[in-house]
Amino acid sequence: MRATNRLSAKGAAALGRGKYADGAGLWLVKEEAIRGKWVLRATVYGRRREMGLGPFPAVSLAEARRKADDARAKVRAGLDPIKEREREKREAARNLHLxxxxxxxxxxxxxxxxxxxxxxxxxxxxxxxxxxxxxxxxxxxxxxxxxxxxxxxxxxxxxxxxxxxxxxxxxxxxxxxxxxxxxxxxxxxxxxxxxxGKSRHKVENIPALPWQDVPGFYASLTDGTVTHLALRLLILTGVRSAPLRFLRESQISGDVWTIPAEAMKGRRDETTEFRVPLVPEALAVIQAAMAHSRDGFLFPSVRKGVISDATMSRLMERRGMQARPHGFRSSLRDWLAEATEAPHDVAETMLGHVVGGSVERAYRRTDFLDQRRALLERWAGHVTGQSGKW
Incomplete structure (x- = not known):
């Protein structure tokens, strides 16, 4: 009988359960008639080792013989083929990161x-x-x-x-x-x-209502629904839509609304909350909204969760307006620039913008709460039909 290449491809497939030698240490171990595994037995450093060469029939007889030949060559070179295979895998992982x-x-x-x-x-x-x-x-x-x-x-x-x-x-x-x-x-x-190449896309700013026209729109929000109340508070505070829509009763203490830092766009330091002064008009809106509260949220949706930004946008769209809710922040900022003498840092802070570099912010400990309150009182006077310039 031949010392090597004892098996044939067809013969290996026909064998039942058992262990069958192909020669020179290569064995086919069949756990059942249709499947098994290839094993190479070799002596490495004076110790008998068994090295798996893959499953049968996925790994063919010819492929198993090639793998066995490679492993025997490593043994002849004084290497452990199992450890070398592990080392090659680690090396491949280091050199072929996806x-x-x-x-x-x-x-x-x-x-x-x-x-x-x-x-x-x-x-x-x-x-x-x-x-x-x-x-x-x-x-x-x-x-x-x-x-x-x-x-x-x-x-x-x-x-x-x-x-x-x-x-x-x-x-x-x-x-x-x-x-x-x-x-x-x-x-x-x-x-x-x-x-x-240069992008052909033109960035368009969110349409905003001129600050002179805000009082007329504010006066039209009279039916006391969640949507009307949310828009009123959005206008009065100048905050973004998301923190307002997710406003909880627990965030309000007296006449100050504290927005968690993680809810503020662009604020990566979670220890930095943002305080919003609530003027009497804003407090009146919040009091009316509490009648609609559900699960602690002041502006719940009809079914579940909170009101969406799209709900407020659709109200303005149905009225044939180009402006959108986020644009009221621009309305407020333009009013601050054109109708007041608000310092730049105070005006930017009113919109929740981060002002100054990291060193400057580290030394500046104020959030201009009192100055912002005075300006928001004037803004409330303007949007409710007063001059807003006193």
Whole structure:
């Protein structure tokens, strides 16, 4: 009988349960008639080792013999083939990181810089939606400007803001990959910009009602519904839609509304809350809204949760207005600039904007609450039909 190559492909498939030698230490171990595994028995450093070479029949007889030959060559070279295989896997993992792995690691490293530790997922979503489906399984070292161009071309002119976020996040991932020691082209994203060309998309500001016309609109919000009350408070406070729609009774103490830092756009430091002074007109709106409260929310929707921004927008749309709820922040800011002498820092703080650099903010301990209260009282006087200039 031959010492090696004892088995044949057809013969191996016909064998029942048992252990069958092909020769030179290669064995077919059949656990049942239709499946089994290949095993190589070899002596390494004076010790008998068994090395799995894969399942049968997924790994053919010819492939099992090739794997066995490679392993025997390592033994002859004084190496342990099992440890060498593990080392090669680790080396391959280090040298062939996929973009999706690098992106996930980059996101984890940056979470501390993001609002709410990135729990909302907004930082990662441009990558997840527009980059990783096409490039995620590519080794990061292989990605070049043409790959990036082809990936973002479908949205470059139609979703310009999203495309900018996606290419910016990708640039950070490439820098992260370089920091991990991978050979990447750090200029690939800029080269891709050159290939994509200047975006044709024109950014349009959200339409705003001129501040002179706000009193007329405010006066029309008289039916006491959740939508009317929400719009009134939105106008009176100058806050964004989201914190207002999710306003809870517990956030109000006396004549101050404290918005949690995680609900404030652009505020990454969760210890920095934002206080909104509530003037008498705003307190009256809140008192009326409490009659509609549900689960602690002052502005609940008809079915569940809270009122949506779209609900307020649709009211204005049905009236044939171009302006939208978010635009009332611009109305307030224009009024501050044109009808008052409010200092720039106070006016910007009224809108919840971060003013000054990190060092300046560290030394400035005030949030101008009293100055903002006085200005909001004047603003309330204006929107309720008074001059607002006293």
């Amino acid at each position: 973009l999706k792995d690098v992106a996930a690691d980059c996101y984890e490293a940056r979470k501390a810089e993001l609002k709410g530790d990135g729990k909302a997922g907004r930082w990662f979503s441009p990558l997840e939606l527009h980059v990783l489906p096409k490039l995620g399984k590519m080794p990061v070292s292989d990605i070049d400007q043409t790959d990036i161009r082809d990936c973002l071309k479908p949205i470059w002119h139609t979703k310009a803001a999203t495309a900018e976020k996606a290419i910016g996040r990708l640039a950070l991932c490439m820098k992260h990959a370089a920091a991990l020691g991978f050979q990447v082209d750090l200029q690939a994203t800029e080269k891709a910009r050159a290939l994509l």
